[in-house]
Amino acid sequence: MKKKMTKYLFVLPGFCFFAFAMLIPFVMGINIAFTDWNGVETQFQYVGLKNFMDIFRDARIRKPFWNTLEFALIGTVVSNVVSLYLAMLINGKFSKLNHVSRTVFFIPVCFSSVLTAFLWKFLYREFISELFGVRNLLGDPKWVIPAIVVIGVWNGAGINMLIYLSGLKNIPLELYEAAKADGANVIQQFVKVTLPLLMPAFSVCVTLTLTSWLKEFATTLSATGGGPGGASKTVSIYVYENLYKYYKAGYGQAVSLLFSICLIVIGLCVSSFFRKREVEL
């Protein structure tokens, strides 16, 4: 009997923390989404599905919605291309150089998004605009999203680079030799050998980057606060504003509930899309 209970004793402390920080808030959040709670007072009323209907009538959410899609599209493509490029650079023939560059590419991962955003704000304002004779990209509604993507990629590419690197290291060298013997050039080797065998790494990295860009919050909030004129405001920032600026916590929660469901569905679809294309060795 005592032995039977021990295994539950092992998971109990961790589960208590988990329940307090995630499980209970999650369940409570579902409840709040059906109320008109304003985030300040203790009183609130149940309003049924009104919050969810409002989402579709809300004109303010349209811009953040399209911005989020733009972030996701540009961010995912750029993040993965850059990370794979970095991984291929450090998977080269010169081990000393590879080691140094791996450290350099990974250092920005250590910095908070707040710090990174501040650093790049300075670069855009004082340096890049001077160098190319353009105005501050973060102040330009057309360019603000790509400009923030650059910041995010500099900050986060190191992690995906390591995932791609371990994928590249798992590809047997004989396959390249066989391809070379068949007369394949560098580009053909990349397309026919490297890319298909990297599918497991792709499925992890694309899912990770896509969902994290869809959730984009900290970098953008620190870099532009969603501006200029809401041109870089994302759904996550909009949820945050509903709590702290518009005092519509109930409505904000409904938005984030619907948004989370979309995120989980998209995440599952993308990872199963890549899983199906994985090649067995």
Place this chain on the structure above:
Amino acid sequence: MKKHRKITPGGVIEVLLTTVTVILFIFPLYLAVLTAFKSKPEMSKSVLSLPQGLYLDNFKEGMKRSDFFHSLRNSLLVTFPSVALIVLCASMSGYAIARHAHKTVALRILDKTYLASLMIPFQILMIPVYRIYKSLNLLNSLPGMTLMLTGTSIAYASFLYVGFVKSIPKEIEESAYMDGCSEMKTFWLITFPLLKPVSATVAALHVMWLWNDFNISIILLQKEAVRTITVKQFYFFGQYTAEYGLAFAAAIVSMIPVVICFAFMQKYIVNGIAAGAVKS
């Protein structure tokens, strides 16, 4: 052998590309360090010019005005207890799930719940957490922040432990039972020391992530007195957009703890991320 390596065009391109990319990556940091050592008049001349001397007033002023040591204390008080709790709780959970999940339904459900929770965006917890913390009077409290940081990290950390425990042979534990050791005692005396590599990875990753946490701290730590370095910077940088030298000096000082941590734990962070990728 190596000395006589042939210089091939491919090799030259590789070195060239790597060097250019390294310079591009490091350039923003170089500029930050440069700016931190410049006085205000020097700053207005040109962004790229080298500082005339080591102008240290920025560091003194920056640290004073950003109340650096106070927020450093807050960051330390929040990060390290959380990481310790995460390692203790997650190693136990990971062990129990790895050893008993195949014959215990409750543990299988727990395992799946942890996995599913990894996909939930923090935004969905933001408002309810704020509400819970408000009613429990835990807003603006460092222990409250520790609870939240630990709770949101348990799932991923346990997940990392499960894979590692499975790779340790059971026989060692079984011989300890023979000698009359309880399972709990066996875990702490025999298994936990064997988990050292994965504990190092879990600790290293979480020191980095929790130190830099913004999403949770911006919600829970609103008052000046409890702000961690990351939250402090969010407000500090907002105020000092004109005085770059000052702000960068403060920024560089705040980078030091993370960079030191990274220098010591790089191996574990790198291994951990690579291992995680293989599993998920």
